[in-house]
Amino acid sequence: MDFGALFGSLDNFLSFTMGGLVFGAIYALIALGYTMVYGVLQLINFAHSEVFMYGTFAVAWVFIALHGTGSATWSLGHAIPYLLVALIAAMLLSAGVALLLERLAYRPLINKGAPKLIALISAIGASFALAEAMGLRDRIASWVGLDGKLANYVAPNKARDVFSNPVSIQPHGLFEIGGYKVTDVDLVIVVAALVMMVALDQFVRRTRFGRGIRAVAQDPESAALMGVNSTRVVQLTFLIGGLMAGAAATLYMMKIGSTRQNAGFLLGVKAFTAAVMGGIGNLRGALLGGLILGVMENWGSAVFGSEWKDVVAFILLVLILLVRPSGLLGESLGKARA
Amino acid sequence: MIRFSKSARMLAVVAAAGLALSSCGSDNKSDNASSGSSGGSELCGKNLAFLGALTGDAGALGQNMVGGIELALKEYNDKHADCQIGLKKFDSQGSPDTAPGLATQIVNDDTIFGLIGPGFSGESLATGKTFFEAGLPSISPSATNVTITQQGWTTWHRVIGNDDAQGAADAQYLTDNGAAKVYVVDDGQDYSKGLAGKVTDTLGDAVVGTDQISVGQTDMSAVVTKVNAAKADAVFYGGYYTEAGLLAKALRQGGFKGTFMSGDGSEDPNFVKVAGAQAAEGAVLSAPAGPPPADFGATGLYATQSYDAANIFLAALDDGASTGEEINTFIGSYTADGVSGPIEFDENGDITQSKIYAYFVKNGELDVENPQAIS
Numbered sequence: 001m002d003f004g005a006l007f008g009s010l011d012n013f014l015s016f017t018m019g020g021l022v023f024g025a026i027y028a029l030i031a032l033g034y035t036m037v038y039g040v041l042q043l044i045n046f047a048h049s050e051v052f053m054y055g056t057f058a059v060a061w062v063f064i065a066l067h068g069t070g071s072a073t074w075s076l077g078h079a080i081p082y083l084l085v086a087l088i089a090a091m092l093l094s095a096g097v098a099l100l101l102e103r104l105a106y107r108p109l110i111n112k113g114a115p116k117l118i119a120l121i122s123a124i125g126a127s128f129a130l131a132e133a134m135g136l137r138d139r140i141a142s143w144v145g146l147d148g149k150l151a152n153y154v155a156p157n158k159a160r161d162v163f164s165n166p167v168s169i170q171p172h173g174l175f176e177i178g179g180y181k182v183t184d185v186d187l188v189i190v191v192a193a194l195v196m197m198v199a200l201d202q203f204v205r206r207t208r209f210g211r212g213i214r215a216v217a218q219d220p221e222s223a224a225l226m227g228v229n230s231t232r233v234v235q236l237t238f239l240i241g242g243l244m245a246g247a248a249a250t251l252y253m254m255k256i257g258s259t260r261q262n263a264g265f266l267l268g269v270k271a272f273t274a275a276v277m278g279g280i281g282n283l284r285g286a287l288l289g290g291l292i293l294g295v296m297e298n299w300g301s302a303v304f305g306s307e308w309k310d311v312v313a314f315i316l317l318v319l320i321l322l323v324r325p326s327g328l329l330g331e332s333l334g335k336a337r338a
Numbered sequence: 339m340i341r342f343s344k345s346a347r348m349l350a351v352v353a354a355a356g357l358a359l360s361s362c363g364s365d366n367k368s369d370n371a372s373s374g375s376s377g378g379s380e381l382c383g384k385n386l387a388f389l390g391a392l393t394g395d396a397g398a399l400g401q402n403m404v405g406g407i408e409l410a411l412k413e414y415n416d417k418h419a420d421c422q423i424g425l426k427k428f429d430s431q432g433s434p435d436t437a438p439g440l441a442t443q444i445v446n447d448d449t450i451f452g453l454i455g456p457g458f459s460g461e462s463l464a465t466g467k468t469f470f471e472a473g474l475p476s477i478s479p480s481a482t483n484v485t486i487t488q489q490g491w492t493t494w495h496r497v498i499g500n501d502d503a504q505g506a507a508d509a510q511y512l513t514d515n516g517a518a519k520v521y522v523v524d525d526g527q528d529y530s531k532g533l534a535g536k537v538t539d540t541l542g543d544a545v546v547g548t549d550q551i552s553v554g555q556t557d558m559s560a561v562v563t564k565v566n567a568a569k570a571d572a573v574f575y576g577g578y579y580t581e582a583g584l585l586a587k588a589l590r591q592g593g594f595k596g597t598f599m600s601g602d603g604s605e606d607p608n609f610v611k612v613a614g615a616q617a618a619e620g621a622v623l624s625a626p627a628g629p630p631p632a633d634f635g636a637t638g639l640y641a642t643q644s645y646d647a648a649n650i651f652l653a654a655l656d657d658g659a660s661t662g663e664e665i666n667t668f669i670g671s672y673t674a675d676g677v678s679g680p681i682e683f684d685e686n687g688d689i690t691q692s693k694i695y696a697y698f699v700k701n702g703e704l705d706v707e708n709p710q711a712i713s
Contacts, residue, residue: 005564012567019559071702073616161395161608162580168614171591179566181593256556256584258612266554301560307526307550309560 006302014178016298022186022255024294025193029248030271031278031286032200033098033241039217039281040237043116046123047105049268050130051098051242055090055249056259057134060165061153062086069152073170076184076254082167083250090253091246098242101126102235110234127268135160135261164258189251196247197287200240204283209236217281266310273317279327288328292316381655382421386411386648387450389440389465390457390480391432398606400429400457402638403479407454409635410648423652426450430461437461438468445472452476452651452665454644459483459529466491473662475669477650479643482602482626483528484536487686493666495683497643497650497676499626499692499713501529504601505536507694507713508574508624512541517572517597519546521565523585525577526550533601534576546570551581558588565589571596578603583612590617602626605639605697607704615702623697627678629706634677639706646676 006013030052037045062085105126109119133140138159141150155163171183204210215223216233224230252267253259274293278285293313300312320327388407391400407425415422428444430437437456444450445468453469453476456462462481469476470491478486478496482504486494512520520541524534538545546568549561565573573589573596575582582604589598590613600609602625610618630642654668673682679693695709 005567009567012563015563015566016560019557019563023557023559071611071615073614160393161398162583162612164608164611166611168587168616170614170616173593180563183591252556257587257614258580258583260580262554263556267556297557298560298563302564305549306523306555306560307552309555310552 002305003303006299009179011179012302015180016302017295018177018180018182018186020295020298021291022189022294023297024274024291025190026248026252026255026290027267027271027274027293028287028290029193029196029244029251030267031275031290032197032244032283034272034275035278035280035283035286036213036237036241038275040213040234041106041110041119043106043119044123044272044280045101045106045238045241046120046268046272047101047127047130048098048241048245049264049271050127050134051094051101051264052245052249052252052267052271053131053134053259053261053264054097055094055246056253056263057163058090058093058246059086059250059253060163060259062089063165063167064152067167069166071164072167074167075172076169076188079167079169079254083254086253087247087250090249091243094246094249095239095242097130098238098245099235101130102238107231107234127264131261131264137261160261162258162260165253168257169254185254189255192247192251194287196244197283200244201283203240209233213237270310270313273313276317277320277327279329282327282329285327285329292328379421379655379658380660381451382418382423384449384451385424385426385447386651387426387428387444387447387453387455389428389430389437389444389453389455389461392427392429394431394433396432396458398638399480399640400432402636402641403454403457403644405636405638406479406641406644406646407648409641410645410652412635414649414652421655423655424449428455430456432458432461434458434460434464437465441465441468445469445474450474451660451662452654454479454647454651456481457640459486459532460527462486462494463489463528466494469493473666475651475662475666477647477669479647480640483532485528485532487688492687493662495669495687497647497678497681497689498640499694500688501532501601502536503692503713504624504626504694505533506540508533508599508601509537509540511622511624511696511712512537512572512574512597512599513544515597518544519568519570520544520572520574521546521568521570522548522574522576523561524548524550524575525553525581527553527577529603530576530578532576533603534574537574537576551577551585553577553581555581556584558585559592561585562588562592562594565594566592570594573598575600575604579606579609580612583609583618586613586621587617597622599624602639605704607706610699610702610704618699618704619702621699623699623704624694624712625697625709626692626694628693628695628709628711631677642676642678646678646681649676650674650681 033048105122138154141147141154171185173181173183212228212233215228216230274289275286278289296316297309297313301309391397428440457480459481470493475493482501484500484502522534522538524530582600586598599622605623605625654665659665659668680691682690684690694713696712697709698705
């Protein structure tokens with residue numbers, strides 16, 4: 001253990017904290033998808049990590065389509081028009097995958113009144129199926145006769161390998177906090193995540209659709225008796241979760257720049273952890289959980305070494321479940337703000 | 339017990355076949371020497387096996403290896419119309435979990451007289467015992483973990499320098515190029531820890547810190563903070579190109595200006611794609627393999643080693659070796675200048691002279707044509 005690495009100087013401490021906040025914001029955005037679906041269906045949608053992963057590919061594909069495969073390094077300003085197109089594409093693809101998932105993997109089970117455990121197993125199966133389908137994209141492209149045309153998008157024979165955005169976005173330092181150079185990319189990630197969080201929070205609180213979501217979350221039977229179309233509400237929930245995952249995917253690709261068919265797995269587990277920490281079913285809890293998780297991980301990396309990063313995250317999860325099983329802010333999609 | 343009896347049966351079959359056929363084998367030997375053909379060898383019509391990744395993350399490397407083997411076989415088969423040797427490919431995806439099942443298939447296939455592979459260290463450690471017990475000689479073109487040749491598997495050889503040779507050369511390269519404070523990072527896998535550990539040991543006091551990330555990790559900000567806090571002027575990373583690329587990218591974006599160096603696990607054009615051309619610029623990637631000579635009929639890393647490995651088996655065949663034991667003895671005393679460099683094995687199956695090269699990222703591309711020999 002090396003507490004000196006973390007607390008030895010204020011600069012280091014701030015650097016670890018800032019680095020954690022940036023990644024924590026991405027966790028938080030992905031966590032929204034887990035928390036909303038859980039709030040409405042009491043179902044942990046384990047395939048949400050793949051919804052995110054499809055979004056990351058959409059971002060890279062947009063850059064390939066608009067820019068080509070030649071590698072380039074751009075400033076954020078130069079990349080913004082591309083990023084906006086990528087954002088829309090990623091949100092659409094992720095939302096599409098989320099809706100497909102709801103239609104194929106969950107609705108038939110829910111309609112039959114199957115126990116939640118069955119739906120959970122279906123979620124895990126769907127998660128693997130989606131990840132493997134992305135891993136076999138070269139073969140899928142050849143089945144539909146597009147392998148030649150899509151060579152740039154599937155990376156022939158190596159579809160399971162790492163897939164990179166041809167354009168890497170070079171961040172520029174804006175100002176320093178301690179020794180940490182806060183860059184434009186970091187700032188966009190945190191601000192975008194906060195804005196989307198607030199927007200979603202307001203949507204659920206203030207709109208008619210939001211009221212429907214809250215009603216179904218609180219009491220599905222009564223909501224149905226009052227004329228709420230619960231199928232529509234569930235669809236809407238998946239749609240919003242997918243849109244947020246697409247947005248998170250765009251931010252992730254801005255920062256990391258490469259992805260692969262299993263990129264969702266670890267991030268998904270982390271986002272799920274964040275959701276549980278904040279109080280699953282609680283939108284504000286997802287934000288708080290994501291940021292805390294990101295920061296704690298980095299502190300853990302500093303003190304114990306980076307190989308302990310994931311261990312720290314999951315020990316934290318266990319501790320919170322032991323001390324406060326409902327999470328830091330409690331379950332509340334339906335209840336607290338009804 | 340089942341495994342033992344199986345391998346014992348295999349040994350018996352191999353030995354019986356060897357005994358039964360050794361007389362005609364030796365009869366033909368003199369004919370072959372004069373005619374340049376080994377039409378009478380009982381290994382004619384049989385197969386070499388390849389075990390390694392053909393699909394999956396490292397599939398491209400396995401395809402390079404098969405390219406080299408197929409080139410050697412084609413040259414041989416073109417010259418020996420009456421003695422064709424085939425190749426059976428077994429795709430392990432580079433996984434130590436998949437390889438043992440395939441290894442059992444290979445040792446139970448009596449048309450296979452030799453193995454080229456396994457491709458990677460993990461699968462080599464997982465299967466070496468099976469091949470050793472079955473008496474099947476193997477030559478790996480690419481597995482570099484030091485401990486494999488310390489297991490006492492006398493049938494196991496490699497035509498490539500091991501990680502100790504590479505780590506020592508890498509550390510030397512860093513010192514020679516003025517690095518006084520080196521930060522060493524690895525991803526905790528067998529190969530990576532071995533290589534990074536050797537670099538750390540060789541550099542001694544010049545190492546200002548070490549850290550370990552995990553495979554699949556994408557957020558490197560904690561490592562970057564540590565490297566910057568240690569004021570390192572070079573970072574050595576032991577691991578594969580995905581994490582290496584992400585680390586190089588995060589370091590450059592975090593303001594690190596020194597040398598980024600990694601080993602053969604990262605020596606892949608994908609390293610530049612992941613890191614981005616700007617962050618990858620100037621990175622040094624070592625590998626125990628040089629580029630193939632011009633007009634060589636196969637491409638990619640390890641193609642020349644695979645070609646050489648296949649030729650050793652074919653030379654054994656021409657020499658009249660027919661049993662696993664005879665082939666193994668032949669490999670042990672083999673000396674030649676292969677395409678990949680001088681080949682001679684020590685008693686453990688390691689190559690005696692390893693050649694380590696440093697490759698550079700220049701103008702946004704990994705320059706695979708012009709490496710610098712560093713040992």
